[in-house]
Amino acid sequence: MAQHALSTPFGTFGAPPDVVAWVALAVGLLATLALRKQVCTRAEDLARRNPRACVTLLALMALGLSAGYVGYYLRGGPRIIDATSYWLESRSFVAGAFDFAVPGSEASFSGRFLVPTTPVRLAGIFPPGYPAAIAIYKAIGIPMWLGPSLAACIVALTYGCARRLFPTDTNIATWAALLSVLSAALRYHTADTMSHGFCAVLWLALVYCTLNAWAASTRRAAMGWLGGAGLCLGWLLATRPFTALAAALSLWLLRRAWVASRERPVEAARGAMRTWPLWLGVGALPGVGFWLWHQAATSGSLFGSSQLVYYALSDGPPGCFGYGLGARGCLYEHGDFVRNQLPHGFGVWQLLATTGRRLKAHLVDAGNLELFTLAVPWLVWRGRRSATTHFLAGTILLQV
Structure with a gap:
């Protein structure tokens, strides 16, 4: 600075x-x-x-900017502890396992975000969806190009979703894609090996595939798109489970927006539209199974949690890590914050204050300038009768 x-x-x-x-x-x-x-x-x-040329140019710009971030700021590799933990997990995946052998005394290698699976093996605690994506790029020798590739995908999918939601105004899709290029937050999260950019791609792809399914001209095409949407939802669950829950809820708002629009499916696709949650669930099964398999391998229980196991072993007081209100806050990892901000536990006021601090941190992004953000509530109010506005505003709130 x-x-x-x-x-x-x-x-x-x-x-x-x-x-x-x-x-x-x-x-x-x-x-x-x-x-x-x-x-x-x-x-x-x-x-x-020339919409295709426009989207291609913007996608290449995003790819280049994220690649530049990798080279200039990250010096070609992951940096923060979460990113390096995802990186380590992906190395285990490439080797064909969820865990890795310790080459000596376990105490010499046990560290942050690692749990023992056997006396001589350790595993990362993060869900397997994103490490699996890194592993694919590792297998072909270009692991740090995953992030820039995701950056390009975000631009293309943002444009595609906006075109479906606002079919009569191409400019909205173009500006949405341009703003995704200019976001500093997206540049970072499509550079370092963190899962946030990958989740953005999966959520966008989920919406895009679902919109295409509802617009399909045949039942077979609709089912294919819904299967693709399900795969995205399942992979999102295997990456960040609660984000997947929010994404699934957003589809109900999306359905209302689509029904309220002027577009209607042809008769051949109506059956698939009536049963779209079923086909979405079927498509999500591989991701759900992958997530449960990973939890069983790392926590010892099919419905266990490797993160709960980790904090039970490495931090305290007991029960300090978890979702919901109450006695939350682990003293070893976040001791100063817990003592200063959560002396009496995690209540409603602490929830609002923590959420406010996180939103403030994101709003300093030049693409989310606070003065610009103040216009969002006004725009939502102005479009309050639009089901599409309900979907967009609801999706933002679900992410928060």
Whole structure:
């Protein structure tokens, strides 16, 4: 951070701290100077006439920016402890197991986010969905290209979903895709080996496949798209289970938005639409099975939790890790925070305060500038009669 930066409730402002920030500032100034009405109109016309070229260009920009983040900021490899833990899990997967052999005394190798499966083997505690994706890229020798690939997918899927939700206005899809390119948060989460960017791809793909299923011209095509949506939901559950629950709930809002739109399926696809939850569930079975298999291998119980096992062994007091209100907060890993913010446990006030702090941290992203974000409640109110607005606003709340 710059030495003489100005800290305000709306972010920190000061001289750019490195060459990347200087380049971003220069590009931003040039873009601002070029943003005349005629230029914007011409750009929108080009995007409307050549949507495939537009999406391809934006996807390549996202891929390049995330690859640059990997090279410049991460120096070519994972950095924070969570990212390196996912990386270690993926190495075990490539070797054909959920755990790995300890080459010496277990005490010399036991560390954060690792649990013993046998006296001489350790396993990572994170769900297996994202490590499996890294393992695929490891197997072909390009593991750090997974993130940039996800960045490109986010752009393409964002555009595709917006086109389905707003079929009469191509500009909405173009701007949505552009904003996904400009998000600094997405650049990080499609660079370091963290699961958030992968979850974004799976959630978007779930929505995109479901929308295509409901718009399909034949029952067979609809069932195929729903099977693909189910695979995405299952893989999301095997990556972040509670995110998958939120994504599944968002589909009910999506269904209302679709029914309220002018598009209707042909008669051949109506049967698949009536039974879409069933086909979605069938498609999700491989991911669910993979997740349960991993839990059984790492916790010793099919419906166990490797994370609960880890915190029971490595932290305290007993029961400090878990979901819901009550006596939460592990003193070894987050001692200072627990003592300062959760002295009497995790109650409603602590829940709201913690959520507020996390939202504030995300809002300093230049793509989510607080002043810009203040417009969102107004836009939701303005479109309060639209089922599509209900879906978009509800999805944001479900993620929070």
